[in-house]
Amino acid sequence: MNPIKQIAGTVNKVRDLSPTAREYTIRPDNPFPFVAGTFVNLFVTHEGEVIRRAFSISSNDDNNLEFTLSIRLSPDGKLTPIMWSKNMIGEKVKIMGPLGLNTVDRIQSNKIFLFGFGIGAGVVKSLAEHIVNNRQELESLTIVTGNRSASEILHKDFFDNLAEKNEKVSVKYVVSDKKEPHGHPTGYIQEHINTYDFNDSDIYICGQSIACVDLEEKIKLTKPRNSHFLIEDFH
Ligand SMILES: Cc1cc2nc3c(=O)[nH]c(=O)nc-3n(C[C@H](O)[C@H](O)[C@H](O)COP(=O)(O)OP(=O)(O)OC[C@H]3O[C@@H](n4cnc5c(N)ncnc54)[C@H](O)[C@@H]3O)c2cc1C
Incomplete structure:
Protein backbone atom coordinates (compact mmCIF):
# COMPACT_ATOMS: atom_id res chain seq x y z
CA MET A 1 0.00 0.00 0.00
CA ASN A 2 1.28 3.45 -0.87
CA PRO A 3 1.76 5.77 2.12
CA ILE A 4 -0.90 8.43 2.65
CA LYS A 5 0.45 11.86 1.79
CA GLN A 6 -0.88 15.35 2.07
CA ILE A 7 0.59 17.34 -0.79
CA ALA A 8 -0.08 20.33 -2.98
CA GLY A 9 -0.98 20.12 -6.63
CA THR A 10 -2.35 22.11 -9.54
CA VAL A 11 -5.36 21.58 -11.76
CA ASN A 12 -3.81 21.21 -15.18
CA LYS A 13 -6.69 20.40 -17.48
CA VAL A 14 -10.48 20.28 -17.40
CA ARG A 15 -12.64 18.59 -20.00
CA ASP A 16 -16.34 17.90 -20.33
CA LEU A 17 -17.29 14.23 -20.14
CA SER A 18 -21.04 14.83 -20.46
CA PRO A 19 -23.54 17.66 -19.83
CA THR A 20 -23.09 17.14 -16.06
CA ALA A 21 -19.66 15.57 -15.61
CA ARG A 22 -16.11 16.76 -16.06
CA GLU A 23 -12.65 15.27 -15.89
CA TYR A 24 -10.09 17.25 -13.86
CA THR A 25 -6.41 16.49 -14.37
CA ILE A 26 -4.31 17.18 -11.27
CA ARG A 27 -0.54 17.50 -11.32
CA PRO A 28 0.82 16.93 -7.79
CA ASP A 29 3.96 18.88 -6.80
CA ASN A 30 5.70 15.56 -6.10
CA PRO A 31 5.18 12.07 -7.53
CA PHE A 32 1.98 10.57 -6.16
CA PRO A 33 2.01 6.76 -6.38
CA PHE A 34 -1.42 5.13 -6.10
CA VAL A 35 -3.11 1.91 -7.13
CA ALA A 36 -6.33 1.70 -9.13
CA GLY A 37 -9.41 1.84 -6.92
CA THR A 38 -8.15 4.51 -4.54
CA PHE A 39 -9.61 7.93 -3.89
CA VAL A 40 -8.24 11.23 -2.66
CA ASN A 41 -9.55 13.96 -0.44
CA LEU A 42 -9.39 17.14 -2.49
CA PHE A 43 -9.08 20.48 -0.65
CA VAL A 44 -10.19 23.53 -2.64
CA THR A 45 -9.95 27.05 -1.22
CA HIS A 46 -12.81 29.37 -2.13
CA GLU A 47 -13.19 32.88 -0.68
CA ASN A 63 1.44 7.41 -14.11
CA ASN A 64 2.31 8.91 -10.72
CA LEU A 65 3.07 12.39 -12.09
CA GLU A 66 -0.54 13.31 -12.76
CA PHE A 67 -3.96 11.78 -12.30
CA THR A 68 -7.56 12.48 -13.24
CA LEU A 69 -10.78 12.77 -11.25
CA SER A 70 -14.17 12.29 -12.92
CA ILE A 71 -16.59 14.59 -11.14
CA ARG A 72 -20.33 15.07 -11.45
CA LEU A 73 -22.00 18.39 -10.76
CA SER A 74 -24.35 18.34 -7.76
CA PRO A 75 -26.33 21.52 -8.56
CA ASP A 76 -27.39 22.03 -4.91
CA GLY A 77 -24.04 21.00 -3.48
CA LYS A 78 -21.27 23.15 -2.08
CA LEU A 79 -18.05 22.35 -3.90
CA THR A 80 -19.01 21.12 -7.36
CA PRO A 81 -21.02 24.27 -8.35
CA ILE A 82 -17.91 26.30 -7.43
CA MET A 83 -15.75 24.03 -9.59
CA TRP A 84 -18.18 24.49 -12.48
CA SER A 85 -18.45 28.27 -12.16
CA LYS A 86 -14.81 29.22 -11.83
CA ASN A 87 -11.92 28.62 -14.17
CA MET A 88 -10.12 25.84 -12.31
CA ILE A 89 -7.15 25.58 -14.67
CA GLY A 90 -4.03 26.64 -12.75
CA GLU A 91 -5.90 26.40 -9.42
CA LYS A 92 -3.73 25.27 -6.49
CA VAL A 93 -5.32 22.44 -4.52
CA LYS A 94 -4.31 20.12 -1.70
CA ILE A 95 -4.61 16.37 -1.98
CA MET A 96 -4.72 13.78 0.78
CA GLY A 97 -4.33 10.18 -0.23
CA PRO A 98 -4.31 7.66 -1.71
CA LEU A 99 -7.17 6.34 0.43
CA GLY A 100 -9.59 3.41 0.32
CA LEU A 101 -9.70 -0.33 0.72
CA ASN A 102 -11.33 -1.48 -2.51
CA THR A 103 -8.15 -1.44 -4.51
CA VAL A 104 -7.26 -3.51 -7.54
CA ASP A 105 -4.91 -5.78 -5.55
CA ARG A 106 -8.01 -7.07 -3.69
CA ILE A 107 -9.51 -8.20 -6.98
CA GLN A 108 -7.88 -11.60 -7.25
CA SER A 109 -10.17 -13.71 -9.40
CA ASN A 110 -9.59 -14.16 -13.12
CA LYS A 111 -13.28 -13.62 -13.71
CA ILE A 112 -14.11 -10.03 -12.88
CA PHE A 113 -17.24 -7.89 -12.97
CA LEU A 114 -16.94 -4.10 -12.68
CA PHE A 115 -20.23 -2.25 -12.19
CA GLY A 116 -20.29 1.55 -12.12
CA PHE A 117 -23.38 3.63 -11.43
CA GLY A 118 -23.22 7.17 -12.81
CA ILE A 119 -19.93 8.87 -11.99
CA GLY A 120 -18.73 5.51 -10.58
CA ALA A 121 -17.69 4.77 -14.17
CA GLY A 122 -14.56 6.84 -13.44
CA VAL A 123 -12.98 4.46 -10.96
CA VAL A 124 -14.14 1.51 -13.08
CA LYS A 125 -12.07 3.01 -15.91
CA SER A 126 -8.93 3.07 -13.74
CA LEU A 127 -9.51 -0.51 -12.51
CA ALA A 128 -10.24 -1.83 -16.00
CA GLU A 129 -7.08 -0.32 -17.44
CA HIS A 130 -4.94 -1.80 -14.67
CA ILE A 131 -6.54 -5.24 -15.02
CA VAL A 132 -6.16 -5.38 -18.81
CA ASN A 133 -2.55 -4.22 -18.68
CA ASN A 134 -1.41 -6.42 -15.81
CA ARG A 135 -3.44 -9.64 -15.61
CA GLN A 136 -2.11 -12.21 -18.05
CA GLU A 137 -4.34 -14.89 -16.47
CA LEU A 138 -7.56 -12.92 -17.01
CA GLU A 139 -10.47 -15.08 -18.20
CA SER A 140 -13.11 -12.38 -18.49
CA LEU A 141 -13.66 -8.77 -17.56
CA THR A 142 -17.29 -7.63 -17.73
CA ILE A 143 -17.88 -3.90 -17.45
CA VAL A 144 -21.38 -2.49 -16.98
CA THR A 145 -22.20 1.16 -16.40
CA GLY A 146 -25.55 2.64 -15.41
CA ASN A 147 -26.46 6.03 -16.84
CA ARG A 148 -29.41 8.42 -16.69
CA SER A 149 -29.41 9.08 -20.44
CA ALA A 150 -27.35 8.22 -23.49
CA SER A 151 -25.60 11.60 -23.34
CA GLU A 152 -24.55 10.83 -19.75
CA ILE A 153 -22.66 7.65 -20.64
CA LEU A 154 -19.15 8.36 -19.36
CA HIS A 155 -15.81 7.23 -20.84
CA LYS A 156 -17.63 5.37 -23.63
CA ASP A 157 -14.78 5.75 -26.14
CA PHE A 158 -12.32 4.40 -23.61
CA PHE A 159 -14.41 1.33 -22.74
CA ASP A 160 -15.37 0.63 -26.37
CA ASN A 161 -11.72 0.75 -27.34
CA LEU A 162 -10.72 -1.58 -24.49
CA ALA A 163 -13.38 -4.13 -25.52
CA GLU A 164 -12.50 -3.87 -29.20
CA LYS A 165 -8.83 -4.59 -28.52
CA ASN A 166 -9.34 -7.38 -25.99
CA GLU A 167 -11.66 -10.30 -26.60
CA LYS A 168 -11.82 -11.04 -22.86
CA VAL A 169 -13.39 -7.66 -22.19
CA SER A 170 -17.08 -6.93 -22.71
CA VAL A 171 -18.92 -3.72 -21.99
CA LYS A 172 -22.58 -2.82 -21.61
CA TYR A 173 -24.16 0.59 -21.02
CA VAL A 174 -27.53 0.52 -19.30
CA VAL A 175 -29.59 3.70 -19.63
CA SER A 176 -32.49 4.49 -17.32
CA ASP A 177 -34.12 7.05 -19.65
CA LYS A 178 -37.30 5.42 -21.00
CA LYS A 179 -38.44 8.35 -23.16
CA GLU A 180 -35.72 8.83 -25.75
CA PRO A 181 -34.78 5.91 -28.04
CA HIS A 182 -31.09 5.16 -27.39
CA GLY A 183 -30.44 1.58 -28.44
CA HIS A 184 -29.02 0.55 -25.05
CA PRO A 185 -30.57 -1.80 -22.47
CA THR A 186 -33.15 0.31 -20.63
CA GLY A 187 -33.65 0.59 -16.87
CA TYR A 188 -31.20 -0.10 -14.06
CA ILE A 189 -28.14 -2.36 -14.18
CA GLN A 190 -29.81 -4.86 -11.85
CA GLU A 191 -32.51 -5.51 -14.50
CA HIS A 192 -29.86 -6.64 -16.99
CA ILE A 193 -27.74 -9.22 -15.17
CA ASN A 194 -29.65 -12.42 -16.04
CA THR A 195 -27.15 -13.62 -18.60
CA TYR A 196 -24.16 -13.42 -16.26
CA ASP A 197 -22.68 -16.34 -14.35
CA PHE A 198 -21.31 -14.90 -11.11
CA ASN A 199 -19.82 -18.16 -9.77
CA ASP A 200 -16.12 -17.92 -8.86
CA SER A 201 -15.88 -14.22 -9.57
CA ASP A 202 -14.89 -10.91 -8.01
CA ILE A 203 -17.67 -8.35 -8.24
CA TYR A 204 -16.84 -4.67 -7.83
CA ILE A 205 -19.74 -2.21 -7.50
CA CYS A 206 -19.36 1.56 -7.29
CA GLY A 207 -21.88 4.38 -6.96
CA GLN A 208 -24.54 5.77 -4.64
CA SER A 209 -25.30 3.49 -1.65
CA ILE A 210 -28.88 2.69 -2.62
CA ALA A 211 -27.88 1.51 -6.10
CA CYS A 212 -24.92 -0.54 -4.81
CA VAL A 213 -27.04 -2.28 -2.15
CA ASP A 214 -29.82 -3.11 -4.63
CA LEU A 215 -27.47 -4.58 -7.22
CA GLU A 216 -25.60 -6.62 -4.60
CA GLU A 217 -28.91 -8.04 -3.33
CA LYS A 218 -30.06 -8.94 -6.85
CA ILE A 219 -26.79 -10.72 -7.57
CA LYS A 220 -26.96 -12.59 -4.26
CA LEU A 221 -30.44 -13.86 -5.21
CA THR A 222 -28.73 -15.84 -7.99
CA LYS A 223 -26.83 -17.66 -5.20
CA PRO A 224 -23.38 -17.39 -6.74
CA ARG A 225 -20.74 -19.84 -5.47
CA ASN A 226 -17.39 -18.47 -4.34
CA SER A 227 -18.03 -14.88 -5.33
CA HIS A 228 -16.47 -11.95 -3.57
CA PHE A 229 -18.00 -8.44 -3.44
CA LEU A 230 -16.18 -5.13 -3.21
CA ILE A 231 -18.52 -2.19 -2.70
CA GLU A 232 -17.31 1.39 -3.15
CA ASP A 233 -20.08 3.54 -1.83
CA PHE A 234 -20.17 7.27 -2.75
CA HIS A 235 -22.34 8.14 0.29
C1 LIG B 1 -15.12 7.50 -1.21
C2 LIG B 1 -15.86 8.50 -2.06
C3 LIG B 1 -15.51 8.67 -3.39
C4 LIG B 1 -16.18 9.59 -4.18
N1 LIG B 1 -15.82 9.71 -5.49
C5 LIG B 1 -16.47 10.58 -6.27
C6 LIG B 1 -16.10 10.72 -7.65
O1 LIG B 1 -15.20 10.05 -8.15
N2 LIG B 1 -16.77 11.62 -8.40
C7 LIG B 1 -17.79 12.41 -7.88
O2 LIG B 1 -18.35 13.23 -8.60
N3 LIG B 1 -18.15 12.28 -6.58
C8 LIG B 1 -17.51 11.42 -5.77
N4 LIG B 1 -17.86 11.32 -4.46
C9 LIG B 1 -18.85 12.28 -3.92
C10 LIG B 1 -18.14 13.62 -3.59
O3 LIG B 1 -17.27 13.45 -2.50
C11 LIG B 1 -19.11 14.75 -3.23
O4 LIG B 1 -19.96 14.30 -2.22
C12 LIG B 1 -19.94 15.23 -4.41
O5 LIG B 1 -19.09 15.68 -5.44
C13 LIG B 1 -20.84 16.41 -4.01
O6 LIG B 1 -20.06 17.45 -3.48
P1 LIG B 1 -20.65 18.91 -3.33
O7 LIG B 1 -19.79 19.66 -2.35
O8 LIG B 1 -20.90 19.57 -4.64
O9 LIG B 1 -22.06 18.67 -2.70
P2 LIG B 1 -22.44 18.57 -1.14
O10 LIG B 1 -22.42 19.93 -0.52
O11 LIG B 1 -21.62 17.54 -0.50
O12 LIG B 1 -23.93 18.11 -1.27
C14 LIG B 1 -24.25 16.90 -1.98
C15 LIG B 1 -25.75 16.76 -2.06
O13 LIG B 1 -26.30 16.62 -0.74
C16 LIG B 1 -27.27 17.62 -0.53
N5 LIG B 1 -27.13 18.10 0.85
C17 LIG B 1 -26.10 18.78 1.38
N6 LIG B 1 -26.30 19.03 2.68
C18 LIG B 1 -27.48 18.45 2.98
C19 LIG B 1 -28.25 18.32 4.17
N7 LIG B 1 -27.86 18.86 5.34
N8 LIG B 1 -29.40 17.62 4.11
C20 LIG B 1 -29.82 17.06 2.95
N9 LIG B 1 -29.16 17.16 1.80
C21 LIG B 1 -28.01 17.84 1.81
C22 LIG B 1 -27.00 18.73 -1.51
O14 LIG B 1 -28.16 19.44 -1.83
C23 LIG B 1 -26.45 17.97 -2.68
O15 LIG B 1 -27.46 17.53 -3.55
C24 LIG B 1 -17.22 10.39 -3.64
C25 LIG B 1 -17.56 10.23 -2.30
C26 LIG B 1 -16.91 9.29 -1.53
C27 LIG B 1 -17.30 9.15 -0.09
Missing part, protein backbone atom coordinates in the same frame (compact mmCIF):
# COMPACT_ATOMS: atom_id res chain seq x y z
CA GLY A 48 -10.91 31.95 2.22
CA GLU A 49 -12.77 28.73 3.05
CA VAL A 50 -11.20 25.31 2.54
CA ILE A 51 -13.71 22.78 1.21
CA ARG A 52 -12.86 19.08 1.27
CA ARG A 53 -14.52 16.31 -0.74
CA ALA A 54 -13.57 12.74 -1.66
CA PHE A 55 -13.05 11.79 -5.32
CA SER A 56 -11.96 8.49 -6.85
CA ILE A 57 -9.02 8.48 -9.20
CA SER A 58 -10.08 7.64 -12.75
CA SER A 59 -6.72 7.41 -14.54
CA ASN A 60 -4.16 4.68 -15.04
CA ASP A 61 -2.03 3.95 -11.97
CA ASP A 62 1.14 3.61 -14.03
Whole structure:
Protein backbone atom coordinates (compact mmCIF):
# COMPACT_ATOMS: atom_id res chain seq x y z
CA MET A 1 0.00 0.00 0.00
CA ASN A 2 1.28 3.45 -0.87
CA PRO A 3 1.76 5.77 2.12
CA ILE A 4 -0.90 8.43 2.65
CA LYS A 5 0.45 11.86 1.79
CA GLN A 6 -0.88 15.35 2.07
CA ILE A 7 0.59 17.34 -0.79
CA ALA A 8 -0.08 20.33 -2.98
CA GLY A 9 -0.98 20.12 -6.63
CA THR A 10 -2.35 22.11 -9.54
CA VAL A 11 -5.36 21.58 -11.76
CA ASN A 12 -3.81 21.21 -15.18
CA LYS A 13 -6.69 20.40 -17.48
CA VAL A 14 -10.48 20.28 -17.40
CA ARG A 15 -12.64 18.59 -20.00
CA ASP A 16 -16.34 17.90 -20.33
CA LEU A 17 -17.29 14.23 -20.14
CA SER A 18 -21.04 14.83 -20.46
CA PRO A 19 -23.54 17.66 -19.83
CA THR A 20 -23.09 17.14 -16.06
CA ALA A 21 -19.66 15.57 -15.61
CA ARG A 22 -16.11 16.76 -16.06
CA GLU A 23 -12.65 15.27 -15.89
CA TYR A 24 -10.09 17.25 -13.86
CA THR A 25 -6.41 16.49 -14.37
CA ILE A 26 -4.31 17.18 -11.27
CA ARG A 27 -0.54 17.50 -11.32
CA PRO A 28 0.82 16.93 -7.79
CA ASP A 29 3.96 18.88 -6.80
CA ASN A 30 5.70 15.56 -6.10
CA PRO A 31 5.18 12.07 -7.53
CA PHE A 32 1.98 10.57 -6.16
CA PRO A 33 2.01 6.76 -6.38
CA PHE A 34 -1.42 5.13 -6.10
CA VAL A 35 -3.11 1.91 -7.13
CA ALA A 36 -6.33 1.70 -9.13
CA GLY A 37 -9.41 1.84 -6.92
CA THR A 38 -8.15 4.51 -4.54
CA PHE A 39 -9.61 7.93 -3.89
CA VAL A 40 -8.24 11.23 -2.66
CA ASN A 41 -9.55 13.96 -0.44
CA LEU A 42 -9.39 17.14 -2.49
CA PHE A 43 -9.08 20.48 -0.65
CA VAL A 44 -10.19 23.53 -2.64
CA THR A 45 -9.95 27.05 -1.22
CA HIS A 46 -12.81 29.37 -2.13
CA GLU A 47 -13.19 32.88 -0.68
CA GLY A 48 -10.91 31.95 2.22
CA GLU A 49 -12.77 28.73 3.05
CA VAL A 50 -11.20 25.31 2.54
CA ILE A 51 -13.71 22.78 1.21
CA ARG A 52 -12.86 19.08 1.27
CA ARG A 53 -14.52 16.31 -0.74
CA ALA A 54 -13.57 12.74 -1.66
CA PHE A 55 -13.05 11.79 -5.32
CA SER A 56 -11.96 8.49 -6.85
CA ILE A 57 -9.02 8.48 -9.20
CA SER A 58 -10.08 7.64 -12.75
CA SER A 59 -6.72 7.41 -14.54
CA ASN A 60 -4.16 4.68 -15.04
CA ASP A 61 -2.03 3.95 -11.97
CA ASP A 62 1.14 3.61 -14.03
CA ASN A 63 1.44 7.41 -14.11
CA ASN A 64 2.31 8.91 -10.72
CA LEU A 65 3.07 12.39 -12.09
CA GLU A 66 -0.54 13.31 -12.76
CA PHE A 67 -3.96 11.78 -12.30
CA THR A 68 -7.56 12.48 -13.24
CA LEU A 69 -10.78 12.77 -11.25
CA SER A 70 -14.17 12.29 -12.92
CA ILE A 71 -16.59 14.59 -11.14
CA ARG A 72 -20.33 15.07 -11.45
CA LEU A 73 -22.00 18.39 -10.76
CA SER A 74 -24.35 18.34 -7.76
CA PRO A 75 -26.33 21.52 -8.56
CA ASP A 76 -27.39 22.03 -4.91
CA GLY A 77 -24.04 21.00 -3.48
CA LYS A 78 -21.27 23.15 -2.08
CA LEU A 79 -18.05 22.35 -3.90
CA THR A 80 -19.01 21.12 -7.36
CA PRO A 81 -21.02 24.27 -8.35
CA ILE A 82 -17.91 26.30 -7.43
CA MET A 83 -15.75 24.03 -9.59
CA TRP A 84 -18.18 24.49 -12.48
CA SER A 85 -18.45 28.27 -12.16
CA LYS A 86 -14.81 29.22 -11.83
CA ASN A 87 -11.92 28.62 -14.17
CA MET A 88 -10.12 25.84 -12.31
CA ILE A 89 -7.15 25.58 -14.67
CA GLY A 90 -4.03 26.64 -12.75
CA GLU A 91 -5.90 26.40 -9.42
CA LYS A 92 -3.73 25.27 -6.49
CA VAL A 93 -5.32 22.44 -4.52
CA LYS A 94 -4.31 20.12 -1.70
CA ILE A 95 -4.61 16.37 -1.98
CA MET A 96 -4.72 13.78 0.78
CA GLY A 97 -4.33 10.18 -0.23
CA PRO A 98 -4.31 7.66 -1.71
CA LEU A 99 -7.17 6.34 0.43
CA GLY A 100 -9.59 3.41 0.32
CA LEU A 101 -9.70 -0.33 0.72
CA ASN A 102 -11.33 -1.48 -2.51
CA THR A 103 -8.15 -1.44 -4.51
CA VAL A 104 -7.26 -3.51 -7.54
CA ASP A 105 -4.91 -5.78 -5.55
CA ARG A 106 -8.01 -7.07 -3.69
CA ILE A 107 -9.51 -8.20 -6.98
CA GLN A 108 -7.88 -11.60 -7.25
CA SER A 109 -10.17 -13.71 -9.40
CA ASN A 110 -9.59 -14.16 -13.12
CA LYS A 111 -13.28 -13.62 -13.71
CA ILE A 112 -14.11 -10.03 -12.88
CA PHE A 113 -17.24 -7.89 -12.97
CA LEU A 114 -16.94 -4.10 -12.68
CA PHE A 115 -20.23 -2.25 -12.19
CA GLY A 116 -20.29 1.55 -12.12
CA PHE A 117 -23.38 3.63 -11.43
CA GLY A 118 -23.22 7.17 -12.81
CA ILE A 119 -19.93 8.87 -11.99
CA GLY A 120 -18.73 5.51 -10.58
CA ALA A 121 -17.69 4.77 -14.17
CA GLY A 122 -14.56 6.84 -13.44
CA VAL A 123 -12.98 4.46 -10.96
CA VAL A 124 -14.14 1.51 -13.08
CA LYS A 125 -12.07 3.01 -15.91
CA SER A 126 -8.93 3.07 -13.74
CA LEU A 127 -9.51 -0.51 -12.51
CA ALA A 128 -10.24 -1.83 -16.00
CA GLU A 129 -7.08 -0.32 -17.44
CA HIS A 130 -4.94 -1.80 -14.67
CA ILE A 131 -6.54 -5.24 -15.02
CA VAL A 132 -6.16 -5.38 -18.81
CA ASN A 133 -2.55 -4.22 -18.68
CA ASN A 134 -1.41 -6.42 -15.81
CA ARG A 135 -3.44 -9.64 -15.61
CA GLN A 136 -2.11 -12.21 -18.05
CA GLU A 137 -4.34 -14.89 -16.47
CA LEU A 138 -7.56 -12.92 -17.01
CA GLU A 139 -10.47 -15.08 -18.20
CA SER A 140 -13.11 -12.38 -18.49
CA LEU A 141 -13.66 -8.77 -17.56
CA THR A 142 -17.29 -7.63 -17.73
CA ILE A 143 -17.88 -3.90 -17.45
CA VAL A 144 -21.38 -2.49 -16.98
CA THR A 145 -22.20 1.16 -16.40
CA GLY A 146 -25.55 2.64 -15.41
CA ASN A 147 -26.46 6.03 -16.84
CA ARG A 148 -29.41 8.42 -16.69
CA SER A 149 -29.41 9.08 -20.44
CA ALA A 150 -27.35 8.22 -23.49
CA SER A 151 -25.60 11.60 -23.34
CA GLU A 152 -24.55 10.83 -19.75
CA ILE A 153 -22.66 7.65 -20.64
CA LEU A 154 -19.15 8.36 -19.36
CA HIS A 155 -15.81 7.23 -20.84
CA LYS A 156 -17.63 5.37 -23.63
CA ASP A 157 -14.78 5.75 -26.14
CA PHE A 158 -12.32 4.40 -23.61
CA PHE A 159 -14.41 1.33 -22.74
CA ASP A 160 -15.37 0.63 -26.37
CA ASN A 161 -11.72 0.75 -27.34
CA LEU A 162 -10.72 -1.58 -24.49
CA ALA A 163 -13.38 -4.13 -25.52
CA GLU A 164 -12.50 -3.87 -29.20
CA LYS A 165 -8.83 -4.59 -28.52
CA ASN A 166 -9.34 -7.38 -25.99
CA GLU A 167 -11.66 -10.30 -26.60
CA LYS A 168 -11.82 -11.04 -22.86
CA VAL A 169 -13.39 -7.66 -22.19
CA SER A 170 -17.08 -6.93 -22.71
CA VAL A 171 -18.92 -3.72 -21.99
CA LYS A 172 -22.58 -2.82 -21.61
CA TYR A 173 -24.16 0.59 -21.02
CA VAL A 174 -27.53 0.52 -19.30
CA VAL A 175 -29.59 3.70 -19.63
CA SER A 176 -32.49 4.49 -17.32
CA ASP A 177 -34.12 7.05 -19.65
CA LYS A 178 -37.30 5.42 -21.00
CA LYS A 179 -38.44 8.35 -23.16
CA GLU A 180 -35.72 8.83 -25.75
CA PRO A 181 -34.78 5.91 -28.04
CA HIS A 182 -31.09 5.16 -27.39
CA GLY A 183 -30.44 1.58 -28.44
CA HIS A 184 -29.02 0.55 -25.05
CA PRO A 185 -30.57 -1.80 -22.47
CA THR A 186 -33.15 0.31 -20.63
CA GLY A 187 -33.65 0.59 -16.87
CA TYR A 188 -31.20 -0.10 -14.06
CA ILE A 189 -28.14 -2.36 -14.18
CA GLN A 190 -29.81 -4.86 -11.85
CA GLU A 191 -32.51 -5.51 -14.50
CA HIS A 192 -29.86 -6.64 -16.99
CA ILE A 193 -27.74 -9.22 -15.17
CA ASN A 194 -29.65 -12.42 -16.04
CA THR A 195 -27.15 -13.62 -18.60
CA TYR A 196 -24.16 -13.42 -16.26
CA ASP A 197 -22.68 -16.34 -14.35
CA PHE A 198 -21.31 -14.90 -11.11
CA ASN A 199 -19.82 -18.16 -9.77
CA ASP A 200 -16.12 -17.92 -8.86
CA SER A 201 -15.88 -14.22 -9.57
CA ASP A 202 -14.89 -10.91 -8.01
CA ILE A 203 -17.67 -8.35 -8.24
CA TYR A 204 -16.84 -4.67 -7.83
CA ILE A 205 -19.74 -2.21 -7.50
CA CYS A 206 -19.36 1.56 -7.29
CA GLY A 207 -21.88 4.38 -6.96
CA GLN A 208 -24.54 5.77 -4.64
CA SER A 209 -25.30 3.49 -1.65
CA ILE A 210 -28.88 2.69 -2.62
CA ALA A 211 -27.88 1.51 -6.10
CA CYS A 212 -24.92 -0.54 -4.81
CA VAL A 213 -27.04 -2.28 -2.15
CA ASP A 214 -29.82 -3.11 -4.63
CA LEU A 215 -27.47 -4.58 -7.22
CA GLU A 216 -25.60 -6.62 -4.60
CA GLU A 217 -28.91 -8.04 -3.33
CA LYS A 218 -30.06 -8.94 -6.85
CA ILE A 219 -26.79 -10.72 -7.57
CA LYS A 220 -26.96 -12.59 -4.26
CA LEU A 221 -30.44 -13.86 -5.21
CA THR A 222 -28.73 -15.84 -7.99
CA LYS A 223 -26.83 -17.66 -5.20
CA PRO A 224 -23.38 -17.39 -6.74
CA ARG A 225 -20.74 -19.84 -5.47
CA ASN A 226 -17.39 -18.47 -4.34
CA SER A 227 -18.03 -14.88 -5.33
CA HIS A 228 -16.47 -11.95 -3.57
CA PHE A 229 -18.00 -8.44 -3.44
CA LEU A 230 -16.18 -5.13 -3.21
CA ILE A 231 -18.52 -2.19 -2.70
CA GLU A 232 -17.31 1.39 -3.15
CA ASP A 233 -20.08 3.54 -1.83
CA PHE A 234 -20.17 7.27 -2.75
CA HIS A 235 -22.34 8.14 0.29
C1 LIG B 1 -15.12 7.50 -1.21
C2 LIG B 1 -15.86 8.50 -2.06
C3 LIG B 1 -15.51 8.67 -3.39
C4 LIG B 1 -16.18 9.59 -4.18
N1 LIG B 1 -15.82 9.71 -5.49
C5 LIG B 1 -16.47 10.58 -6.27
C6 LIG B 1 -16.10 10.72 -7.65
O1 LIG B 1 -15.20 10.05 -8.15
N2 LIG B 1 -16.77 11.62 -8.40
C7 LIG B 1 -17.79 12.41 -7.88
O2 LIG B 1 -18.35 13.23 -8.60
N3 LIG B 1 -18.15 12.28 -6.58
C8 LIG B 1 -17.51 11.42 -5.77
N4 LIG B 1 -17.86 11.32 -4.46
C9 LIG B 1 -18.85 12.28 -3.92
C10 LIG B 1 -18.14 13.62 -3.59
O3 LIG B 1 -17.27 13.45 -2.50
C11 LIG B 1 -19.11 14.75 -3.23
O4 LIG B 1 -19.96 14.30 -2.22
C12 LIG B 1 -19.94 15.23 -4.41
O5 LIG B 1 -19.09 15.68 -5.44
C13 LIG B 1 -20.84 16.41 -4.01
O6 LIG B 1 -20.06 17.45 -3.48
P1 LIG B 1 -20.65 18.91 -3.33
O7 LIG B 1 -19.79 19.66 -2.35
O8 LIG B 1 -20.90 19.57 -4.64
O9 LIG B 1 -22.06 18.67 -2.70
P2 LIG B 1 -22.44 18.57 -1.14
O10 LIG B 1 -22.42 19.93 -0.52
O11 LIG B 1 -21.62 17.54 -0.50
O12 LIG B 1 -23.93 18.11 -1.27
C14 LIG B 1 -24.25 16.90 -1.98
C15 LIG B 1 -25.75 16.76 -2.06
O13 LIG B 1 -26.30 16.62 -0.74
C16 LIG B 1 -27.27 17.62 -0.53
N5 LIG B 1 -27.13 18.10 0.85
C17 LIG B 1 -26.10 18.78 1.38
N6 LIG B 1 -26.30 19.03 2.68
C18 LIG B 1 -27.48 18.45 2.98
C19 LIG B 1 -28.25 18.32 4.17
N7 LIG B 1 -27.86 18.86 5.34
N8 LIG B 1 -29.40 17.62 4.11
C20 LIG B 1 -29.82 17.06 2.95
N9 LIG B 1 -29.16 17.16 1.80
C21 LIG B 1 -28.01 17.84 1.81
C22 LIG B 1 -27.00 18.73 -1.51
O14 LIG B 1 -28.16 19.44 -1.83
C23 LIG B 1 -26.45 17.97 -2.68
O15 LIG B 1 -27.46 17.53 -3.55
C24 LIG B 1 -17.22 10.39 -3.64
C25 LIG B 1 -17.56 10.23 -2.30
C26 LIG B 1 -16.91 9.29 -1.53
C27 LIG B 1 -17.30 9.15 -0.09
